[in-house]
Amino acid sequence: MKCIGCGVEASIKEFRYLYNPRIDASVTLRQCAKCQAWLVVDEMKNEATRIMQAGEDPWGKSAGIENVTQAT
Amino acid sequence: MTTCSECTSFFPFEDDDSCGDCVQRVVDPRQAYHKARPVDADNDASKCPNFNKK
Amino acid sequence: MSTATQTNITNAESKEWWWVAERERSPRLDYLRKAVWKKGAIGGNYAPGIKVNLERAQLFTESWKENEHDPIMLRKAKALAHYLENKTIFITDQAQLVGYVGTLPNTLEWYPEGASIVNEEVYNEQSVIPEPEKESLELIAEINDYWSGQTAIDKLGRVLDPEDIVKFMSGVIGWGSPTSAYGYSGKDYEYILTGKRGFEDILDDIDANIEAVEKETKGMPGPDILPLYDKLLNWEAMQIILDAVIDYANRYARLAKIIAENFETDPKRRKELLQIAETCERIPAQAPRNLQESFQLDLFIQVIARAEAYEGAWPGRPDYYHGPFYDKDVNIDKRLTKDEALDLVGEFMIRAHEVGMFGPRWTREGLQGITGTWVWTLGGVNQDGTDACNDLTVAFLQAARLVRVSNPTFGFRWHPEVKDEVMRECFECLRHGLGYPSMRNDPVLVENTMYWYGHPIEEARTWVHQACMSPCPTTKHGFQPMRMASATANTVKMVEYALSDGYDRVVSMQMGPKTGDPRNFKDFEELFQAWVQQMEWLMKILVRTVNLGRVKDPEFFGRPFLSAISERSVESGLDAVSPEGERGNCWVTFFTWVENADSLAAVKKLVFDEKKYTMDQLMTALEANWEGYEEMRLDFVRNAPKWGNDDDYVDEIMVRCLREVARHGKEIKCPSGNNWPALPENVSGNIHYASLVGALPNGRRLGDALYDGGISPGPGLDKKGPTAVLKSCAKIDHVKDGRAFLLNQRMSPTQLNGDKGYTMWKSYMKSWADLGLDHVQFNMVDDTTLRSAQKDPEKYQELIVRVAGYSAHFVDISRKTQDNIIQRTVVGL
Numbered sequence: 001m002k003c004i005g006c007g008v009e010a011s012i013k014e015f016r017y018l019y020n021p022r023i024d025a026s027v028t029l030r031q032c033a034k035c036q037a038w039l040v041v042d043e044m045k046n047e048a049t050r051i052m053q054a055g056e057d058p059w060g061k062s063a064g065i066e067n068v069t070q071a072t
Numbered sequence: 073m074t075t076c077s078e079c080t081s082f083f084p085f086e087d088d089d090s091c092g093d094c095v096q097r098v099v100d101p102r103q104a105y106h107k108a109r110p111v112d113a114d115n116d117a118s119k120c121p122n123f124n125k126k
Numbered sequence: 127m128s129t130a131t132q133t134n135i136t137n138a139e140s141k142e143w144w145w146v147a148e149r150e151r152s153p154r155l156d157y158l159r160k161a162v163w164k165k166g167a168i169g170g171n172y173a174p175g176i177k178v179n180l181e182r183a184q185l186f187t188e189s190w191k192e193n194e195h196d197p198i199m200l201r202k203a204k205a206l207a208h209y210l211e212n213k214t215i216f217i218t219d220q221a222q223l224v225g226y227v228g229t230l231p232n233t234l235e236w237y238p239e240g241a242s243i244v245n246e247e248v249y250n251e252q253s254v255i256p257e258p259e260k261e262s263l264e265l266i267a268e269i270n271d272y273w274s275g276q277t278a279i280d281k282l283g284r285v286l287d288p289e290d291i292v293k294f295m296s297g298v299i300g301w302g303s304p305t306s307a308y309g310y311s312g313k314d315y316e317y318i319l320t321g322k323r324g325f326e327d328i329l330d331d332i333d334a335n336i337e338a339v340e341k342e343t344k345g346m347p348g349p350d351i352l353p354l355y356d357k358l359l360n361w362e363a364m365q366i367i368l369d370a371v372i373d374y375a376n377r378y379a380r381l382a383k384i385i386a387e388n389f390e391t392d393p394k395r396r397k398e399l400l401q402i403a404e405t406c407e408r409i410p411a412q413a414p415r416n417l418q419e420s421f422q423l424d425l426f427i428q429v430i431a432r433a434e435a436y437e438g439a440w441p442g443r444p445d446y447y448h449g450p451f452y453d454k455d456v457n458i459d460k461r462l463t464k465d466e467a468l469d470l471v472g473e474f475m476i477r478a479h480e481v482g483m484f485g486p487r488w489t490r491e492g493l494q495g496i497t498g499t500w501v502w503t504l505g506g507v508n509q510d511g512t513d514a515c516n517d518l519t520v521a522f523l524q525a526a527r528l529v530r531v532s533n534p535t536f537g538f539r540w541h542p543e544v545k546d547e548v549m550r551e552c553f554e555c556l557r558h559g560l561g562y563p564s565m566r567n568d569p570v571l572v573e574n575t576m577y578w579y580g581h582p583i584e585e586a587r588t589w590v591h592q593a594c595m596s597p598c599p600t601t602k603h604g605f606q607p608m609r610m611a612s613a614t615a616n617t618v619k620m621v622e623y624a625l626s627d628g629y630d631r632v633v634s635m636q637m638g639p640k641t642g643d644p645r646n647f648k649d650f651e652e653l654f655q656a657w658v659q660q661m662e663w664l665m666k667i668l669v670r671t672v673n674l675g676r677v678k679d680p681e682f683f684g685r686p687f688l689s690a691i692s693e694r695s696v697e698s699g700l701d702a703v704s705p706e707g708e709r710g711n712c713w714v715t716f717f718t719w720v721e722n723a724d725s726l727a728a729v730k731k732l733v734f735d736e737k738k739y740t741m742d743q744l745m746t747a748l749e750a751n752w753e754g755y756e757e758m759r760l761d762f763v764r765n766a767p768k769w770g771n772d773d774d775y776v777d778e779i780m781v782r783c784l785r786e787v788a789r790h791g792k793e794i795k796c797p798s799g800n801n802w803p804a805l806p807e808n809v810s811g812n813i814h815y816a817s818l819v820g821a822l823p824n825g826r827r828l829g830d831a832l833y834d835g836g837i838s839p840g841p842g843l844d845k846k847g848p849t850a851v852l853k854s855c856a857k858i859d860h861v862k863d864g865r866a867f868l869l870n871q872r873m874s875p876t877q878l879n880g881d882k883g884y885t886m887w888k889s890y891m892k893s894w895a896d897l898g899l900d901h902v903q904f905n906m907v908d909d910t911t912l913r914s915a916q917k918d919p920e921k922y923q924e925l926i927v928r929v930a931g932y933s934a935h936f937v938d939i940s941r942k943t944q945d946n947i948i949q950r951t952v953v954g955l
Contacts, residue, residue: 013753019816019942021949022842023825024763026756043756054917083384093377095384098216101175103161103231106389107216108381 004048005037012046015039077113080124084113096122142911143558144530144924151528152465154220155472159529161218163232165482165497166533167490169940172234177256178248178484179233182433183269185209187238191272197356199701203363203686206433207370215377217385217402220395223422223473224378224402225429227481234482237436238269239683240307241279244486245270254484278305278683282675290667296633298818300615300668301488301811304675306683306703308486309610310439310498311431312592312711315600317693319424319447324412325368331696332361332368339699357699364690371430371687372411379406417451417467421474424448427691428478434687436483438493439593439609440500440534443600444474445519452518464521471518472525479531492814494943495934496533499809501591505548506539506568509584513543523551527558530924532933536563537591539571540895549891553884556904557875561928564903565891567860571597571900574861578803579709594932595807595866595901598711602693606711607702608679613672613802615664616815618718618832621725622822624656625748628663631820632828638663645742650730657726658786665714665787669794669802672712677797679703710800713865714791717811718832720769720840722783724824727776728766748821751828763825763843770839772850777857780837784863791864807868808835810929813943831946834929836868836901841949848890848953856897870928872905872950886955903928905950912936912948 001012015030026043029052038052076082076094084092093108117123148156164173189208193201214229228235238245249270255262282304283291293299339354386399405422414420431437455462478500504522508514538552552563575586575597585604589597598606628638641656680701689695689702700706732738747755767776791803812832820828833840837855844851855869878887894902905928915922919937927936927947
């Protein structure tokens, strides 16, 4: 997998696993050992899609939102 | 020797004036308050940064 | 329309309730709210400026050394008295209530006699060392050296089974300290807070008891009089501490007068200070006469209990015990207006909020953002079963929306006769995003309390939240004087060890019993029986430790003050912690519980029923932490039934697990000979244990937050709506299957607007009550607000979320916890 921040390429295992609060999704957070960037990773494709910023929601809206009649 | 009894912050106990409260006003980053701690009247106050002669 | 009104409307419409609160609360409450130094750890670390108080450690140790030949209760009472006589006290501008745990407003209390490992943490926690740092560190080192080997935990460690200690200290199977030093106590409020007595009355009772016993000890020798000698010393200890607290209160009276006469120029404030002086001259020596005195008595009790020990919870029922004084002052004598009373109520909450004590790192990580779980109990019934809600119940709910503290929070005892006015106030607190009150089903919990411990019904009806969840009476034989958090199990280890032959891969040691290589399991029953053995082992090891800690506590720690305010101790001359005379009210907190059912169900379905995978394939994937097995992992997540969807396949496994636990909870006994039921809930243990639990068949990896606790479904895994969640939960018998069961639900603040929203919520609550659930609590805050708070925490300091059995300011919890809360399913009603 390639780090979007610094470009280093390594096995996905070399990127420190942080967490995934939605276990029904394949999106996780991993950290690059070289540049320390928090990466949003697609675990099915073994691909870093972007760097995670404060306030971002890579998992999308909360579960169940689609069942609520009004937008939140 | 300068002692606590000579300071404006010293308030002797009514029943025993050999000791009393040292009362000070403090303003910290969050609140203002008065604090107190018991001291002996004849404590050496010469190095106290808050000493204020009566 | 004024600008302020327009701003209020705008803020209300955008649900920024904290801005509304700031404008609506009185100038006094606004000042006092903002005056508080935040004591909860932020992401496990104390806020800048917070310092540990060294006066207690120094004064306590000084006296302890001087009285080395005294028995423990007496030695402890003298040490506390010396501290209270000499510590720094303060009165905040505009305050009407006084008393603080610690010395200055930014300090944390520290108990060097509790645990050497915590003392070492104090030394190493650089940010909390007061200036001048060098001298402070020298003093701490000297104190630590003295206490090394002598603390309550050190002494207990020498009598516990060595294997038990090692496994407990690994930190993976449970947490807590089996000592009063770092636990929490209930209180005999029926003795001390009903307005019938002050400390002078208790002193008179003790004098009479001493006089009666001394006649015997000077009389006919024999075995019967031998225990009386220790009782005389214990009573002497109680006298010392009661006198010391009366003197401590008089110190505040004196300070208030000094300020009024020498410093204060505002006549109105001078009058208030003289009122404080009058209050503190009377309280706690004599019984209270009005609301301010009643609150002051309660506050002194709580402050002194925390001078004696780190009390990690605050069981209380403030509307019930202070309600008669509210009624007298506001309705009968008209001594106070409602707004003036609200100021007192709000300040009482703020005084609780400002309490800070130095906690070991595991508490700071497991209780992010707060010092302890102050869950105050409102509502409920009187001992005769009639509705106990009163005007003060309403006042507390209103004050909560004004002061917006994350701690204390409320647990409301719902019953069918609660008036609509009160329910509406509960709803408004939730709608304002406080995350409390949690709603408790009073009839179910009264029955539960009687079922598990045999409390008579009148006693059971006095119940308060012992900490977050568990009901405990407030009576002579019913209150529990020592609840150690160490009866807290990381229960997901049950299924983890069933799948690893009892071996913990995270800490690399054999922890549980060897229950067989899971690769060789032929059917689900083999796996389930392995699970049962691991469950029994885990409950036994924690309860063994806790039971011993309890019976040794009077010898290793001692609680003269708690004893002095407890009727059975004043009568018997025994330390309140002694199990003698107590009915028993123990429970094992079950962290990380639902993963057991979800994991067992996944294995049953995909391995044993559908035979899609072998046990060998599953174990290989788990041992690899699902790395390289993402498709298989998602199969185990999405295609195996999950709890909370009204699916009998997994729900029956959940109930079966709970009934095995309930069976075993009646086999293991407490020091009073009573039962140990389980109570699933989490605080923020789901985050604390995230890196201590390996991959599981429910699809989680090592490092993922565990579910948010109790019987709450996993975030995003409840797909069938709120009724399905309730129906799953209703398959549990909330009386017989355990002590209580925490349920977190997250709702949309927009959907629950106005009267229509209230009607929808009431309808939900009716379903909840009809189905016999015992607990539910709500988060009503939207994603946009939470994500904005992550980007700009400074602007969202008073945004509150419900974490688990407690609330916290969102900006004070770790990023991982924040994301976990955001991903909780929003249920549409």
